[in-house]
Amino acid sequence: MARQPTSGDRPTVKDVAAASGVSATTVSRVLAGNYPVSAATRARVLKAVRELDYVINAQARALVGGGTKTVAFIVHDLVGPSFAYVGQGVEQQATAEGRLCLVCATHGDPERELELVELMREQQAEAVVLVGGRVNSRSYVERAMQIAHALDKSGSRLVLCGSPPLGPDVPATVVEYDNEGGAYAVTSYLISLGHRDIAFLGAGEPGHTTIDGRLRGFERAHEAHQLPMTPHRTRAITFDRESGYQATRDLLSGDRTFTAIFAATDVVASGVLVALREAGLRVPEDVSVVGYDDIPLARDLTPELTTVHVDYEELGRTAVRYALNRDRHAMSQHTVIGTHVIIRDSAGPPPRRSGRADLR
């Protein structure tokens, strides 16, 4: 007699086999449906499965069947407004392709990131999605390249989602979005409105790929319109609301003459708006403000924020799609997703008299 399934541990194929008077092999075949089984046997097995409330052991199946069908999603923080959208996209595509989705937060700790990658190798994750821009230091890039090779050797795949490639021969799938193009477009828009003196709020963390891209677009737009760029960069910014607020106050306390502010993110812009309002400045009549990201917040600000739209959800979906089907998409292992300006109410023509003396 086969073992009685003790309460607490779950029934196995053996238990089902015993209960239905067949062999474990037959049970497996009934469940997989990849081998002829007589109708009578199938019925008996299924009945036993139902009665014992049998569920397969995914670990055991993975052990023999090869892969684990998992995608890992590693992110700085789950609550960053755009991160959640990327996560949504990753989860959606992973599910669509029949994979489960592991999620991990690094909270900015590079050690933790390494640990997690190692963990994912153990888990045999099919793809490891690293979300967000990165600080493009020599040491980080080198470590990332090691990670890419390590994952590659394990049959997994590093996916960079929202940051540029690491190098020419690095085995990684890269899906980024056009930071530079969007910044170029929105800066050009400001220039076409008549602005000649625009402050860029976001420099400070040098080497951050996302911000660098946006800054590059900002600069390129100035060059294209043959405008000189006054160095309006402020102190290091942490890309939260508070830093946008503080940076704007700093800007206002000087004798700067800007007529528009390009905030590196919508969240920063929300702080900018508070500081401007406190200073008694109207937006866009006195100062124009634009953001970047087009998160839902942008529509809830007063005035509604002119910004650059990024389809973060699509970013996540595309990343997973290309990573999992890289045999079919061998050419698409580096993709750039387009961005475009969303015109709302926070940017308008500059005030008539350019050098405003009433600034504070």
Added chain:
Amino acid sequence: MARQPTSGDRPTVKDVAAASGVSATTVSRVLAGNYPVSAATRARVLKAVRELDYVINAQARALVGGGTKTVAFIVHDLVGPSFAYVGQGVEQQATAEGRLCLVCATHGDPERELELVELMREQQAEAVVLVGGRVNSRSYVERAMQIAHALDKSGSRLVLCGSPPLGPDVPATVVEYDNEGGAYAVTSYLISLGHRDIAFLGAGEPGHTTIDGRLRGFERAHEAHQLPMTPHRTRAITFDRESGYQATRDLLSGDRTFTAIFAATDVVASGVLVALREAGLRVPEDVSVVGYDDIPLARDLTPELTTVHVDYEELGRTAVRYALNRDRHAMSQHTVIGTHVIIRDSAGPPPRRSGRADLR
């Protein structure tokens, strides 16, 4: 000679054992560190591990070692503003307890929810966290109870995070927050400011536990202050910005005489503010508005929103903590987390003349 690790598939303990001239057992022991191994042997094994870039196979280990050390996080949508915070908390606590975190979105599909629970049983997830309020229909509760028992039988645990218990003898860990208390407090605050006619925006989906709780607090505050409750409920609301906007327009088009609006969520409140602004009404001078949730958005609205704070991250942390350590916290399998009013700028005394004729 042991098998040559072919390129593509990863080295196993056997390969490491062969490379370092010991047995598989010894390799396992070096890696686990739970058995004496001579320094020389340890060194040789570790060297081989490094050279082969060996990583353990988590599946195989889980198979023999019992559990899988995984927490599943099942949510309607990853991008709901409060969901992301709960997710953050769940991930954080899961990591702190040495577990991995699986995340899945149902997108409101009950079929999908069932499927996912089944999947989690296969994965042997230690806890399955269901996030968010629920529609408390007979059929749903019954299904959820089945799920609870099914998970219990598999040695897993259903965790309800943000909704009330299913029944007295259901094996589930419940962590909810005080919807009713918060609503009571913020309604009382409005009443103490002098409001006697408050519209509640959010009824309509009957039986939704979250909204019902908030509505109950709203009603209880009226009773406590011996105020009659005029039935200001509007049409069904989907709890997004748009529905708040539409519902407010509906309210304004009637000859209602309310002086304050209680929006069921901050997101709804953001729509309310837009509609009021369009109608030329000032907040809080003409109409007071309060929300619920205290998501970051609340501070970005104009005026900043008076609302009820819910510590969603703590909600997630607590849920996982109690679920994983239920031996030590047998008494805490139903916890209610407190909420409190955050006073900002969107609520003030009602305008002098109560029956405003200039409403539209």
Added chain:
DNA sequence: GCTTTCATAGAAATCGTTAACTATGACGTC
């Protein structure tokens, strides 16, 4: 009537790791 084919079912090997037994010297003790 005897072999061939087919449909169905079971036995046994396998996946990669761990853990419960064994085994073997070295050492100290009486």
Added chain:
DNA sequence: GACGTCATAGTTAACGATTTCTATGAAAGC
């Protein structure tokens, strides 16, 4: 010098499924 102890390492049997490979009876072909 025989014996028990200790430190170290190897053998072997799990874990729970899948997947060859093998076996059997029935139908079919000549």
